Structures are given as structure tokens and as C-alpha cells.
Amino acid sequence: MKEPDSQNEEAQLVHKAKQGDKEAFDALMLMTQDYVFRLAYRMLDNKDDALDVMQEAFYRAYRSLKSFRGDSSFRYWVETIATRLCIARYRKKRIFVRIEEIVGLGKEPEQDNLDSEKESRILQDALGTLTPRERAALVLQMEGGKSIKEIANTMGVAEGTVKALIHRAKEKLYKKLRKYFKR
Amino acid sequence: MTNFDEKLKELWDATKPKLSDVEKAALRARFWAKMKAKRSRLFAYAIATAAVVVLALVATLNIEFHKNDEIILPVEISEYDLYEDFAYVSADTLLLELVEEEPDEVIELVAEQVDDAELLSMLTPDEREEILSMLENSL
Numbered sequence: 001m002k003e004p005d006s007q008n009e010e011a012q013l014v015h016k017a018k019q020g021d022k023e024a025f026d027a028l029m030l031m032t033q034d035y036v037f038r039l040a041y042r043m044l045d046n047k048d049d050a051l052d053v054m055q056e057a058f059y060r061a062y063r064s065l066k067s068f069r070g071d072s073s074f075r076y077w078v079e080t081i082a083t084r085l086c087i088a089r090y091r092k093k094r095i096f097v098r099i100e101e102i103v104g105l106g107k108e109p110e111q112d113n114l115d116s117e118k119e120s121r122i123l124q125d126a127l128g129t130l131t132p133r134e135r136a137a138l139v140l141q142m143e144g145g146k147s148i149k150e151i152a153n154t155m156g157v158a159e160g161t162v163k164a165l166i167h168r169a170k171e172k173l174y175k176k177l178r179k180y181f182k183r
Numbered sequence: 184m185t186n187f188d189e190k191l192k193e194l195w196d197a198t199k200p201k202l203s204d205v206e207k208a209a210l211r212a213r214f215w216a217k218m219k220a221k222r223s224r225l226f227a228y229a230i231a232t233a234a235v236v237v238l239a240l241v242a243t244l245n246i247e248f249h250k251n252d253e254i255i256l257p258v259e260i261s262e263y264d265l266y267e268d269f270a271y272v273s274a275d276t277l278l279l280e281l282v283e284e285e286p287d288e289v290i291e292l293v294a295e296q297v298d299d300a301e302l303l304s305m306l307t308p309d310e311r312e313e314i315l316s317m318l319e320n321s322l
Contacts, residue, residue: 022215026211026215029210029211029214030207030211033202033207033210033211034201034202034207037200037202038199038200041200042200047200050200051206051210054210055210055213055214055217058214059214059217059218062218119194119197119198120198120200122194123194123195123198142191142192142195143195170187170188170191173191174187177187177190177191177194178187181187181190
């Protein structure tokens with residue numbers, strides 16, 4: 001949960017940004033870009049794709065800022081936009097990855113030098129076995145610390161669906177990662 | 184699964200992707216550059232649209248002007264107006280205006296068209312006497 005001061009600061013920045021204050025919107029981007037990047041990167045497994053989605057999410061937020069009523073936080077609002085963009089992009093990306101696998105053009109796994117990079121690759125590869133919605137639901141829970149209800153609102157699906165998606169996602173990850181965790 | 188959840192959480196936190204300060208600044212700079220480019224495109228589009236509308240309006244109004252010319256001009260210069268304009272101007276002045284200060288050609292032209300007998304019948308006896316005496320003197 002965010003601190004009240006932080007919420008007030010954000011509300012003031014949103015108010016100023018709505019009146020055309022670019023510096024205020026810049027400050028809002030600065031406050032949220034780390035989190036939005038982590039979400040997008042976890043969902044898309046590619047830095048350039050994640051940056052593209054971030055840019056598009058901020059652009060859409062800026063364009064429709066006047067319709068933002070402030071019922072939720074700005075971060076949550078951008079997170080919702082970014083999540084839906086990520087799901088759409090990941091669906092397309094998976095189709096191309098499958099085609100590449102079928103015709104034998106799949107990329108060779110990158111050789112990571114550092115342990116942290118190897119760990120990151122192991123996790124990202126495991127996440128790559130999930131469907132777009134399973135991945136989005138899991139990332140929102142793990143990265144954002146969201147409740148089932150919040151995830152359901154962000155993704156625009158029922159709470160029961162979110163529970164099922166997260167359950168299936170963890171089962172798949174367990175199968176992929178259990179060998180790694182046993183070491 | 185609880186044990187797995189904990190291990191997954193550890194792995195998740197240990198591998199958090201990060202953006203450097205330079206990357207963050209570059210991202211925001213790209214965002215504003217994109218906004219500026221979109222605004223410029225929108226502005227150019229608005230100007231182009233306005234220009235097309237103005238041209239369409241001018242074209243439409245121009246056609247209307249021509250329509251008006253055809254209708255109004257013949258009415259504006261009516262015979263009545265001409266009569267009013269020339270009613271109080273002397274015949275000599277009119278004649279001079281028409282022939283540009285060279286009345287002889289017009290006098291000759293008029294004389295050819297006039298029947299002498301008819302003209303004489305229109306004169307009074309004193310005018311006839313005066314003209315006859317003028318002719319005798321000139322001869």
C-alpha cells in the first residue's frame with residue numbers, strides 16, 4: 001500500500017498534469033516507470049518490447065488523462081493499460097516464436113556470464129511456457145503484490161478465472177523449475 | 184507448493200529487471216519527442232484540413248458571385264435609369280460626348296437620314312426665313 005503523503009503527491013501531480021503541466025506528467029512517469037518496466041519485461045521477456053509497451057502505455061495515459069477520475073492510483077491506471085498491451089503483444093509474439101520453432105529458426109539460448117543473469121534466464125524461460133493470460137496474472141501477483149480481486153479488475157476477468165490462471169501458471173513453473181530448486 | 188512459492192519469490196526478487204538512470208531519462212525524452220512529433224502531425228493535418236475547407240468555401244462563393252452577376256447586372260442598368268441620367272443633359276453635350284468633340288460626322292449622318300421637306304414643315308415661318316437668309320449669305 002502506498003503512504004498517504006505519496007498518494008497526495010500523486011493526486012496533486014495528476015491534477016497539474018490534467019491542466020497541461022508537462023513537468024507534472026514527467027514526474028508521474030518517473031514515479032511509475034520502474035514498476036511498469038518490470039511488469040512489461042516479465043511479461044514480454046524482451047527489453048525493447050518492454051520499453052515500447054511502456055511508451056505506448058504512457059502515451060495512452062497522457063492522451064486520456066482528462067478522463068482519469070482518480071478513483072484508483074495513477075500507477076494502477078497505467079499498470080492496467082500496460083498489462084492489456086502486454087497480453088496483446090505477447091499473443092502475437094508467441095505465434096511468431098512457435099512458427100520459428102516449427103521451421104527451426106529459433107534463437108539459441110543466450111550465454112549468460114553472471115549467475116544473476118543465468119538465474120534470470122532460467123526464470124524467464126520458465127515464464128515463456130505460460131499463456132499470455134497466465135503470465136500476466138502471475139506477474140501482477142508476484143511483481144505488484146496484487147490481490148486476486150485487483151488482478152481481476154486489471155485484466156478485466158472474473159476472480160475465479162484469475163485463481164485458475166495463477167494455479168495453472170504455478171504448476172507449469174513448478175515442472176520447469178523443480179530441478180533448479182533441488183540443486 | 185508453499186515451499187515452492189517461497190523459492191519462486193526468492194528467485195523472482197533476485198532477478199528483478201532494472202533500468203539505468205540513463206535509460207530512464209532516454210525513455211522520457213523519447214516519450215516527449217514522440218508527443219511533439221504527434222502534435223506537429225496533428226497541427227499540419229489541422230492546417231491542411233482548414234485550407235481545404237477555405238478553398239471549398241471560396242470555390243462555392245465564387246460560383247455564387249457569378250450567379251449573382253448574371254442575375255443582377257441587367258436589372259441594375261435599366262432603361263429607366265438611363266432615361267433619368269440623360270434627361271437633364273443638353274443635346275449638344277450628349278452629342279459631344281458621343282462623338283468625342285467631332286460632331287461633323289454625326290451631323291452629316293443625321294442629315295442623311297432626315298427628310299428635308301418634313302424638317303422644313305416643322306419650322307415656324309420666321310425660322311424658315313432665317314435659314315433661307317443664312318443659306319443665301321453662305322452661297
